[in-house]
Amino acid sequence: MQLTSDERLFTVFTMTDQRERILNCACDLYLEHGLDGFSMRKLAKEIGVTAPAIYRHYDGREAVLADVLREAYRTFSRYLYAALGAPSPLERFSAAGEQYLNFVIEHPRWYGMMHTAPEHLGMDEIPADIEALQMATHQFWLDRVRECMEAGILREMDPEESSITMWAHAHGMVQLFHQGLLPVNEEEFRRLFRESGMRLMSGVATPEFGEEMKTMTTEAIAQPIA
Amino acid sequence: MQLTSDERLFTVFTMTDQRERILNCACDLYLEHGLDGFSMRKLAKEIGVTAPAIYRHYDGREAVLADVLREAYRTFSRYLYAALGAPSPLERFSAAGEQYLNFVIEHPRWYGMMHTAPEHLGMDEIPADIEALQMATHQFWLDRVRECMEAGILREMDPEESSITMWAHAHGMVQLFHQGLLPVNEEEFRRLFRESGMRLMSGVATPEFGEEMKTMTTEAIAQPIA
DNA sequence: GTCTATAATCCGATAGAC
């Protein structure tokens, strides 16, 4: 549980200076103009060279985008793991939520990119090392949920199931906000995100109906319309 | 509450036969190949004419896409309103959820398009009539929530707030599924969606912590990390 | 209302000189 540094998670690789400059510009270009505004020509202009020069350092557009995506996941992971400094399961849990919130607000394009279909990025599939980062963050959430169950904060059930419900809620909130479907500004969204999370914790049904629900099957709830 | 027909909701407009053929092909093209695969040339080939011919019926690509989007919302509304045939608030509520589920599974591309940024579709902003359809479905959900509160099924609170929490959860589940982040097939997703919805209803926290939470402010929960 | 032909841009990627 003492993951205070990142070395165990991330593959260390050396980078030529120029390759690093390209990556930095690529991140800027992507974060400012998104996927559509990302072309090798524009990237080259941003760096101050011509387009063919980039091919000395990267195999092509796909390879550059993969590195941007890698950087997105690395940054996201750093945000999350900072929450492990908190002293109790509950505090680690909510600190992780806050860090998630910070990331999605500070880096909306990166967050969007992390949820973009690989083929849309020009890739056949997600590179293995990036998929490993995905799984690591997934595991991170599972651990937060599990220790909150052990601490009597979350109901005892399959952590996977509980985790998916909370993940879906958080992800949905962010999507709706980034899309402008929630009539709130940034600060109001932070409040809304936390309050909605608390509703998820305590449930939206009345206690009475909550009891009644225990006697129902999902199929009974899901009556097809006549 | 007797919205058995669509006439009140949808602007009735006449269409030339050819314009209708174009729209049908445009929907097919979009639903099969997505936004990237949607070009005037391919659309023309699908119809059996050349590209310039389409400009006799539509101002350009943007206008065609707007009509496809319009069709998406119209279809989505039809799905939802079918749930009004159910006899009780709870049954209308869950029937609406099932219809939502049917739509997102049967028309994933349309659902994605409805949640695509307008500028990505080549539009400055959403056309007014389409925005009206958006608001109508939003109102539909609010009505379902409100009548479930009156019936003692959902906790009494601001229906807007409760509605956002459930909307975010549902939308997030769908996004994760469509992106392949949930390791389930279609039938398993239906089950997962319903079960996760029930967890949202009854809450993921223990009853004890749920009580304790009532004495907390959101700010207390949202302690910044040290 | 549809056609051919074409304008005007963009793109990724490569060859070969330096």
Next chain:
DNA sequence: GTCTATCGGATTATAGAC
């Protein structure tokens, strides 16, 4: 390692004949 020049392709959209 970077350049110029260029290939080969895509796209939206328009002009003008029929």
